[in-house]
Amino acid sequence: MPRNYTLNDTRREYRQVRDRIIVAGVVICLLIASLLARVTYLQVFRHDHYTTLSQDNRVKIQPLPPMRGLIFSRDKVLLADNRPSFNLEVVPEQVKDMEQALRDLGAHVEIDELDLARFRTELGRRRRFDSIPLRYNLSEEEVANFSVNRHRFPGIDIVASLDRYYPLDANVAHVIGYVGMIDEPELQTLDPVNYRGTTHVGKLGIEKAYEDLLHGAVGYQQVEVNVQGRVIRVLDRTPPIAGKNITLTLDVSLQNLAVELLADRRGAIVAIDPRDGGVLALVSAPGYDPNLFVHGIDPADYRALLASSATPLLNRALKGRYPPGSTIKPFVGLAALVNGLRTPEMETWCPGWYRLPGKERRYRDWKKGGHGHTDLENAIAQSCDVYFYNLAVEMGIDAFSQSLWNFGFGHATGIDIGGESPGLVPSREWKKNTLGQAWYPGEMVNVGIGQGSLLVTPIQLATAVAILANHGRVVRPHLLDDAVSPGAYQGQYWFSDKLATPLGQTLERHYQAIIKAMGEVVQGPRGSARASGKDAAYRYAGKTGTAQVIGLPQDDAAKEAMEIAADHRDHALFIAFAPLENPAIAVAIIVEHGEGGSTTAAPIARKLFDHFLLPDHKRMADNGG
Amino acid sequence: MGNQSLPQRMHIDLPLILGLLALCSLGLVILYSASGMDRDVVFNQGGKIALAFGLMLLFAQIPPAQLARWSLWVYLAGVVLLVAVLIAGDVSKGARRWLDLGIVRFQPSELMKLAVPMFAAWYISERSIPPGIASTVAVCALVLVPVLLIGKQPDLGTALLVGVAGFTVLFVAGISWRLLGGLALGAALSSPVVWYFMNDYQHKRVFTFLDPEQDPLGAGYHIIQSMIAIGSGGLYGKGWLNGTQSHLEFLPERSTDFIFSVYCEEFGFMGVLLLCGLYLFVIGRGLYLALNAQEAYGRLLGAGLVLTFFVYIFVNMGMVMGQLPVVGVPLPLISQGGTALVTLMTGFGMLMSIHSHRRLLSG
Incomplete structure (x- = not known):
């Protein structure tokens, strides 16, 4: 194309382009001004707003859960520990595809159905930005495996935590109880501030009763996080206050021995220091492994525990309701002395049976030939039934139930871990209210020897023995050793002085009479438990008991036939305290279907006393005897 | 012509080169922060800048x-x-x-x-x-x-x-x-x-632009985070390397398309004035060079390149401030990356050629 521009054309072109460039320049300036206006709006006028948003972005408040207090026994054995463990936790809002992530995780960390089920429950319940545990207790290998692949799982991380661990396993399960994951109802009642970041709470036993002592106070830290929520640095920190370590009155060597002595039989042993009510041993056999419950028990395991005919989850020491059998006799005897129905010297003729006035039915004594002329001491030492048939019928239900009530039967002892059954002391009102019937004097016969509708718990029995050993000074059974952790639990009185003396103005000689009789039981020439009391290095007092599980026919042949069935065999009971002069330990022992109180239960008491009172024996036992 | 100065003989425009160098240097400073203090990234980008300058000088020689x-x-x-x-x-x-x-x-x-x-x-x-x-x-x-x-x-x-x-x-x-x-x-x-x-994703971008708040965790997230970064910078900024939005990774694409947000957060309104000043200087000088071209072709090409350069700036800044939809346009001379840089510098090379060859041709 030929170039034939004139000079004018070029000038015109130049002006044309120059004008347009000027227009463009003006437009550019206007647009830059609009950008600057926008910047001004964002950085000057909305600065505070965006500063807040920026802070919210980067600064997160994290609760720091306190370390749970440890639990020790009086002999300095650790009963509840915190063990470091590595858990895999998920922050749901940071996981794009949860299902995919859970599937992929399986390649690095073992995740079973239970973990998943537990996780999904939590997922529905917790907030989207909360960290939810998926797997507890990762092995070292799993920790390493996951750490290498961590970048592939945003929002999922390994969190080190302290897990509750019960080293003594089943032996103290019914005392310590266990902690478990906080559930929905607990979420409503727990302090939401103090429990931010806490995953477990005491569910049972000591762990539940002293939750507020053991838990401690939550701390906080302000952390700077990046977009994935990973903590970059800590800006500010208020440390948590660890829960208090508490010491129990429990003597673990005695507790372990008690478990050992019950062997694989069902039953309960409660030992109390009568001087202050401190529980030295509290065994309910069989026990269970409380560690199973810490991270939520496998439903199959739980079903197995529930279905077991041995009912391992039942705390027999606190909830087991047993007829006391003859172990009730010292208390009834004392009531008779107090009420003036008997003097120690008054004798009852025992032909081997008793008949209510004007009735045909014979109530047999356990001894076929009878005990002959029997005074109170012999009646207790040989456990004469006829003496107490007579006595109970004479006493009547009102005086009888009031006396037992005063010794702590029929209502909770108030042991600090709670969960007690009140047992049952029958009364006119009770019978009227529950059965709609009047009380028949004839019922006194059975009730008088600890049968019939009378039901006691082992803890009640042990507490009553302690009161007896104290000559009437009431103690409240408790597990927290206030002497070792002084003031740890304020507002609680363990001691008797605040409580009413049972049986009103009971004279000292009445106690002495009963205690002397109980001494004869184990160390007298005709005592029912003299075999177990033989050659003891100290004097002690006891009372055997054999409680019928079901009402057995009085006919001998039929009785023998029925007794063959293990579940129908009598319960063996024994109560005792030692030493006689200045009691340091009071026990109640119940061996379910153990048959003879003197043969099964009484030797256990002797071994416990030997262990507890004699240093040499104690050492032998500790060495694995 | 024997009495030409060195820049003239090299066909370069000193004021423009100084403006470009200032912008590129500022870019490296921001990139160091935006990349999370990654020296390798900065050196790498420095290499690309050198290459682009080389190309610019080369194209300046072509009449x-x-x-x-x-x-x-x-x-x-x-x-x-x-x-x-x-x-x-x-x-x-x-x-x-x-x-x-x-x-x-x-x-x-x-x-x-x-x-x-x-x-x-x-x-x-x-x-x-x-x-x-x-x-x-x-x-x-x-x-x-x-x-x-x-x-x-x-x-x-x-x-x-x-x-x-x-x-x-x-x-x-x-x-x-x-x-x-x-x-x-x-x-x-x-x-x-x-x-x-x-496409659908392009539709989505338009919707996001129209109302970023409607999907704060999805498509609108980037714009919101960018506006937070800019707004929280305030008058004087949080200081170099102290931008929390960028260093804690709340900002997306922080070394490329959203590098302006990093800059605003750390250097504040004063920094923005400096950057806009530098850009205006380069644009003004560019338009001046284009206007003084000998030929209509040079004038048109030069002005077109400079105006396009401005459009880059406007679109990128408008985008990160939530005024324009999110389109993948880097901030010229500042964003990390070599491709756009090379294109731009080649364009500036042409601009210099248009200007500096004037006398030669007229002579």
Whole structure:
């Protein structure tokens, strides 16, 4: 194309382009001004707003859960520990595809159905930005495996935590109880501030009763996080206050021995220091492994525990309701002395049976030939039934139930871990209210020897023995050793002085009479438990008991036939305290279907006393005897 | 001419070079922070800047008449390559943009950012200024071809910038206001058609632009985080390396498309004034150089390149401040990356050539 521009054309072109460039320049300036206006709006006028948003972005408040207090026994054995463990936790809002992530995780960390089920429950319940545990207790290998692949799982991380661990396993399960994951109802009642970041709470036993002592106070830290929520640095920190370590009155060597002595039989042993009510041993056999419950028990395991005919989850020491059998006799005897129905010297003729006035039915004594002329001491030492048939019928239900009530039967002892059954002391009102019937004097016969509708718990029995050993000074059974952790639990009185003396103005000689009789039981020439009391290095007092599980026919042949069935065999009971002069330990022992109180239960008491009172024996036992 | 100064003999414009160097240096400073204090990234980018400056110096030596003679062929080659990309290009991030030439991977769409204004300037300067209806329509049609090809990749941002590059030349050449109005009307009327051809993710971007708050954790997230970064910077900024939004990774694409947010957060309003000042200086100098070109071709090409440069800036800043939809346009001379940098500096090289060869040709 030929170039034939004139000079004018070029000038015109130049002006044309120059004008347009000027227009463009003006437009550019206007647009830059609009950008600057926008910047001004964002950085000057909305600065505070965006500063807040920026802070919210980067600064997160994290609760720091306190370390749970440890639990020790009086002999300095650790009963509840915190063990470091590595858990895999998920922050749901940071996981794009949860299902995919859970599937992929399986390649690095073992995740079973239970973990998943537990996780999904939590997922529905917790907030989207909360960290939810998926797997507890990762092995070292799993920790390493996951750490290498961590970048592939945003929002999922390994969190080190302290897990509750019960080293003594089943032996103290019914005392310590266990902690478990906080559930929905607990979420409503727990302090939401103090429990931010806490995953477990005491569910049972000591762990539940002293939750507020053991838990401690939550701390906080302000952390700077990046977009994935990973903590970059800590800006500010208020440390948590660890829960208090508490010491129990429990003597673990005695507790372990008690478990050992019950062997694989069902039953309960409660030992109390009568001087202050401190529980030295509290065994309910069989026990269970409380560690199973810490991270939520496998439903199959739980079903197995529930279905077991041995009912391992039942705390027999606190909830087991047993007829006391003859172990009730010292208390009834004392009531008779107090009420003036008997003097120690008054004798009852025992032909081997008793008949209510004007009735045909014979109530047999356990001894076929009878005990002959029997005074109170012999009646207790040989456990004469006829003496107490007579006595109970004479006493009547009102005086009888009031006396037992005063010794702590029929209502909770108030042991600090709670969960007690009140047992049952029958009364006119009770019978009227529950059965709609009047009380028949004839019922006194059975009730008088600890049968019939009378039901006691082992803890009640042990507490009553302690009161007896104290000559009437009431103690409240408790597990927290206030002497070792002084003031740890304020507002609680363990001691008797605040409580009413049972049986009103009971004279000292009445106690002495009963205690002397109980001494004869184990160390007298005709005592029912003299075999177990033989050659003891100290004097002690006891009372055997054999409680019928079901009402057995009085006919001998039929009785023998029925007794063959293990579940129908009598319960063996024994109560005792030692030493006689200045009691340091009071026990109640119940061996379910153990048959003879003197043969099964009484030797256990002797071994416990030997262990507890004699240093040499104690050492032998500790060495694995 | 024996009495020429060194810059003149090297065909460079000292004020422009100083402005560009200042911008690139500022860019490296921000990049160090935006990359999370990664020295390797900064050195790497420094290398690219050096390369781009080299190319700029090289192109400054090529006389505008030579560029004019190449214009048509560069344009045609670009179109062919764009077609090749659509057929055999590498897919990256869901779009087919790259052409693997064995030795180098190459984005023909970048070439078009220069080829289109070259071609438009040549076409118009060969005819009449201001362009008549016929040549306006012809230029529009011929600019639209690469724009559509790039839009098909899909690369909406680049298509837009290539179209803008062609349009700026038309504008500077003096396209009549009436035609301009007609084009604007045409664009408005064709927008439903464009909408129809757009992908879902492009639709989403438009929605996000219209209301970023409606999906704060999804598509709107980036814009919100960017506005938080800018707003929280305030007058004086949080200080270099102290931007929490960027260093804690709340900002997306913080070393590339959203680097302006990092800058605003750390250097505040004062920093923005400095940056805009530098940009205005470069733009002003560029327009001055273009205006003083000897030939109409140079004048048109130069002004077109400078105006396109401004559009880059405007679109990027508008985007990160939530004024414009999110299109992948980097902040020129600041964002990390070599491709756009090389294109831009080549353009500035041409600008210098247009200016510095003036006397030689006239002499």
